[in-house]
Amino acid sequence: MTDPLARAFADEWGRVVAALVRVTGDWALAEDCAQDAFAVAAVAWPRDGVPDRPGAWLTTTARNRALDRLRRSAVEARKLEEVVAVVHEEERREPDDVPDDRLRLIFTCCHPALDLDARVALTLRTLCGLTVAEIAAAFGAREAAMAKRLVRARRKIQVAGIPYRVPSGAALPERLDGVLAVLLLLFTEGYAPSGGDRVVRPELSSEAIRLTRVLAALLPGEPEVGGLLALELLQDSRRAARTTGEGALVPLAEQDRTLWDAARIAEGRAVLAAVDRAPGPVGAHRLQARIAAEHARGPEADRNAIAQHWAALAEVTPSPWVELARAVAVAEADGPDAGLALLAPLAGDVRLGHQLPATEAELLRRAGRREDARRAYGAALAQVRNAAERAHLQRRLAELAG
Amino acid sequence: MQYLMLVRVDPDLAARGVAPVEPWVEEGTRTGMRHFGNPLEDPDTATTVARQAGRTVLADGPFTETKEVVAGFDLLEAPDLEAAVDYAARHPVAAVGALEVREVWEDFVEEAGGDPVPTREDGREYLFLHVPDPAALATATREDADPTAWVRDVESRGVTLGGWRLRDADAGSAATVRVRDGRTLIARGPYTETAEQIAGIDRVRVADLDEAIGLAAAHPTSAIGRIEIRPLVSA
Numbered sequence: 001m002t003d004p005l006a007r008a009f010a011d012e013w014g015r016v017v018a019a020l021v022r023v024t025g026d027w028a029l030a031e032d033c034a035q036d037a038f039a040v041a042a043v044a045w046p047r048d049g050v051p052d053r054p055g056a057w058l059t060t061t062a063r064n065r066a067l068d069r070l071r072r073s074a075v076e077a078r079k080l081e082e083v084v085a086v087v088h089e090e091e092r093r094e095p096d097d098v099p100d101d102r103l104r105l106i107f108t109c110c111h112p113a114l115d116l117d118a119r120v121a122l123t124l125r126t127l128c129g130l131t132v133a134e135i136a137a138a139f140g141a142r143e144a145a146m147a148k149r150l151v152r153a154r155r156k157i158q159v160a161g162i163p164y165r166v167p168s169g170a171a172l173p174e175r176l177d178g179v180l181a182v183l184l185l186l187f188t189e190g191y192a193p194s195g196g197d198r199v200v201r202p203e204l205s206s207e208a209i210r211l212t213r214v215l216a217a218l219l220p221g222e223p224e225v226g227g228l229l230a231l232e233l234l235q236d237s238r239r240a241a242r243t244t245g246e247g248a249l250v251p252l253a254e255q256d257r258t259l260w261d262a263a264r265i266a267e268g269r270a271v272l273a274a275v276d277r278a279p280g281p282v283g284a285h286r287l288q289a290r291i292a293a294e295h296a297r298g299p300e301a302d303r304n305a306i307a308q309h310w311a312a313l314a315e316v317t318p319s320p321w322v323e324l325a326r327a328v329a330v331a332e333a334d335g336p337d338a339g340l341a342l343l344a345p346l347a348g349d350v351r352l353g354h355q356l357p358a359t360e361a362e363l364l365r366r367a368g369r370r371e372d373a374r375r376a377y378g379a380a381l382a383q384v385r386n387a388a389e390r391a392h393l394q395r396r397l398a399e400l401a402g
Numbered sequence: 403m404q405y406l407m408l409v410r411v412d413p414d415l416a417a418r419g420v421a422p423v424e425p426w427v428e429e430g431t432r433t434g435m436r437h438f439g440n441p442l443e444d445p446d447t448a449t450t451v452a453r454q455a456g457r458t459v460l461a462d463g464p465f466t467e468t469k470e471v472v473a474g475f476d477l478l479e480a481p482d483l484e485a486a487v488d489y490a491a492r493h494p495v496a497a498v499g500a501l502e503v504r505e506v507w508e509d510f511v512e513e514a515g516g517d518p519v520p521t522r523e524d525g526r527e528y529l530f531l532h533v534p535d536p537a538a539l540a541t542a543t544r545e546d547a548d549p550t551a552w553v554r555d556v557e558s559r560g561v562t563l564g565g566w567r568l569r570d571a572d573a574g575s576a577a578t579v580r581v582r583d584g585r586t587l588i589a590r591g592p593y594t595e596t597a598e599q600i601a602g603i604d605r606v607r608v609a610d611l612d613e614a615i616g617l618a619a620a621h622p623t624s625a626i627g628r629i630e631i632r633p634l635v636s637a
Binding site (some may be wrong): 112113114115118152155156159160161162163165167171174 | 443446447448449458460462463526528609610611612614615631633
């Protein structure tokens with residue numbers, strides 16, 4: 001059985017912090033008091049038993065801590081009165097009637113007036129409850145630098161007046177795109193880190209999935225949120241098969257499908273089916289989820305459908321990376337030469353880094369052009385940073401030589 | 403004539419101590435040379451707004467990475483640039499930073515007719531620093547850059563606390579003042595460490611940063627350059 005405190009931590013941390021930020025308006029205080037409340041629970045729950053409503057218990061404890069701290073500090077009397085008034089008002093309510101503030105917290109953490117790095121760090125700290133050391137380790141940063149980044153972000157929210165609010169009306173779709181971008185970045189950093197030696201950092205992917213679930217539950221009318229959740233679940237289902245025991249990358253076609261997580265695939269399909277009937281234009285996350293769902297069928301995947309989804313995605317979010325992936329999909333459907341034709345216009349785009357020569361090499365290899373493929377693998381190896389991807393490229397190059 | 407004085411200082415140097423500004427403010431009040439002014443929160447709290455292909459693009463931080471950042475502003479009244487510069491040179495920041503003195507282009511936007519809408523009293527104050535892109539400004543038509551419609555809009559909503567366009571630098575309408583080792587150093591023209599010049603400022607009072615971003619994105623400057631939004635240090 002899972003430790004009730006650990007489960008409460010995962011489920012309730014964001015909710016407790018969100019409630020405290022609303023009541024006190026002070027982000028650092030909110031996090032400190034949430035931490036205190038969990039520390040109190042670590043002593044009280046094993047002794048007195050787990051309360052009926054762990055979340056309400058933690059929020060009340062954290063709120064009382066906040067009041068104590070505000071009373072002890074030299075905070076203005078007026079500010080303290082405001083906080084006390086809000087607390088009393090909430091204590092009169094039924095526990096189920098207390099608003100879930102996590103949506104506000106998500107939108108504020110992912111506010112576009114904050115650097116993308118700051119948004120990601122703040123989301124992991126305030127919503128997921130990761131420690132500064134854990135976040136620093138996940139992104140290969142020094143702990144002191146990460147702490148500074150968080151302090152600066154919280155201070156900017158307060159001093160610059162970033163509102164603690166869910167945007168409404170016309171602002172919502174654009175801001176929601178920004179939130180989904182942060183969640184996807186978090187998931188992708190966990191699934192395919194940009195640097196370092198490991199191919200996956202599962203804890204970041206899990207946090208991203210957990211948060212996307214929360215967002216999908218809080219915004220049921222937004223098909224792109226469900227699209228992102230489906231995408232994450234379907235990608236994550238292949239996690240165990242994506243690397244060898246030594247940590248090397250395994251391409252999709254060579255993966256051991258018995259390692260795929262069937263429950264995750266089923267859930268991803270169900271989530272996608274539920275949102276895929278929504279009217280209106282299909283957004284990028286839903287399109288990517290459709291592609292992932294098709295790939296999850298293994299050899300039965302409809303290659304033409306995948307190529308069409310990539311073409312649609314290139315319309316919705318034109319970018320060199322989408323063009324690159326589309327070329328791969330078209331190569332699967334219509335042969336390597338068709339894919340190579342789509343790669344030609346991308347030549348010289350430095351943003352693609354090693355990915356362009358690596359993809360080119362793969363298609364050249366399949367087209368039987370061994371000499372050209374060898375040259376392209378060499379170009380890719382000169383630029384690749386991730387150790388597991390490097391090993392994969394070296395293995396391919398060695399196969400061609402033999 | 404009105405002159406805008408931009409207080410520029412390296413925040414690290416300013417943190418080590420600057421003489422109190424009160425005697426300088428008192429002098430300006432006594433002589434009528436200073437209308438008002440306000441310090442700005444540090445550049446870490448800045449947000450830069452631009453509009454590209456119909457989308458609002460935000461950046462976290464100030465528009466430029468110079469060491470000496472705009473830390474405050476004062477609106478001065480002086481018979482000519484020399485008199486304004488003379489007063490600016492006595493500002494305590496002159497010893498560690500620079501004072502950029504710019505002539506205000508007073509008739510840039512026509513005065514509105516009718517009764518003015520009272521300015522809202524709640525909310526937060528922000529300063530907009532207008533930074534047009536020199537190349538875009540060179541090719542912009544008068545209509546592209548005309549802020550009149552924007553000014554009328556913020557007046558009707560009661561969110562403006564004034565806006566000041568600045569004269570072009572090469573018209574001999576600007577000077578940058580420093581005092582080092584007791585000597586006053588005056589450089590003709592605006593602040594030269596950056597290619598882009600501040601072309602004007604607007605002071606607004608709105609509910610929060612989102613509303614400020616909305617206003618900045620609607621201003622013509624954000625389509626031909628950038629607007630840096632800075633919270634004012636509240637009194």
